[in-house]
Amino acid sequence: MSPTRFASEHKWIYVGAIVVLLAFVVIGLVNYETVKKTNKTTDKANQLADAAVDAGYPRPDTDTIVRALGTDGGIVCENPGGALKSALWKINVSNGAAFVGQRPVVGDTRALRAEAKIIEIYCPEKLDDFHDRLDDLETDDTVRR
Incomplete structure (x- = not known):
C-alpha cells in the first residue's frame, strides 16, 4: 500500500x-x-x-x-454625571415622604464619597463628570455610624 x-x-x-x-x-x-x-x-x-x-x-x-x-461598574458607571442620575440622587436624598410631603434634606457626604470611590475604581474616566454634576449639592456628615 x-x-x-x-x-x-x-x-x-x-x-x-x-x-x-x-x-x-x-x-x-x-x-x-x-x-x-x-x-x-x-x-x-x-x-x-x-x-x-x-x-x-x-x-x-x-x-x-x-x-x-462586574468588570465595568454596571449601572453605577452608566452616565454617572448625567441629568437622570443627578435627579435620582437628589430625589433619594429627601425626608422619605411621598408626594406633597417630600422635602429635600442635607445629604450625607459619605454617600457621595462612596459612589465616587466606585466610579474611581470601575470607570475613572467618568469621575470628573460625576463631581461636576453633583458639586452643587449641599452635603454634611448627617448620618451617625
Missing part, C-alpha cells in the same frame, strides 16, 4: 483531527477570556472592599460586589 493511497483512503482521520484541534483552540480561548475577566472582576471587588474598610465600614462581601458591578 502506497503512502498516497493510505492518505486518500483515511483522509477522514486528518479532517477529524483538524476539527478536534480547532475545537480545543476555541474552548481554550473562551476559557482564557473567562478566567481573565473573573480575575479582573475579583481584583476590582477586593479593591472596593478594601476602600470600604479604610473608610471605617465593615468589609462587604466581594461576591456581592462582583455580581452587582
Whole structure:
C-alpha cells in the first residue's frame, strides 16, 4: 500500500483531527477570556472592599460586589454625571415622604464619597463628570455610624 493511497483512503482521520484541534483552540480561548475577566472582576471587588474598610465600614462581601458591578461598574458607571442620575440622587436624598410631603434634606457626604470611590475604581474616566454634576449639592456628615 502506497503512502498516497493510505492518505486518500483515511483522509477522514486528518479532517477529524483538524476539527478536534480547532475545537480545543476555541474552548481554550473562551476559557482564557473567562478566567481573565473573573480575575479582573475579583481584583476590582477586593479593591472596593478594601476602600470600604479604610473608610471605617465593615468589609462587604466581594461576591456581592462582583455580581452587582462586574468588570465595568454596571449601572453605577452608566452616565454617572448625567441629568437622570443627578435627579435620582437628589430625589433619594429627601425626608422619605411621598408626594406633597417630600422635602429635600442635607445629604450625607459619605454617600457621595462612596459612589465616587466606585466610579474611581470601575470607570475613572467618568469621575470628573460625576463631581461636576453633583458639586452643587449641599452635603454634611448627617448620618451617625
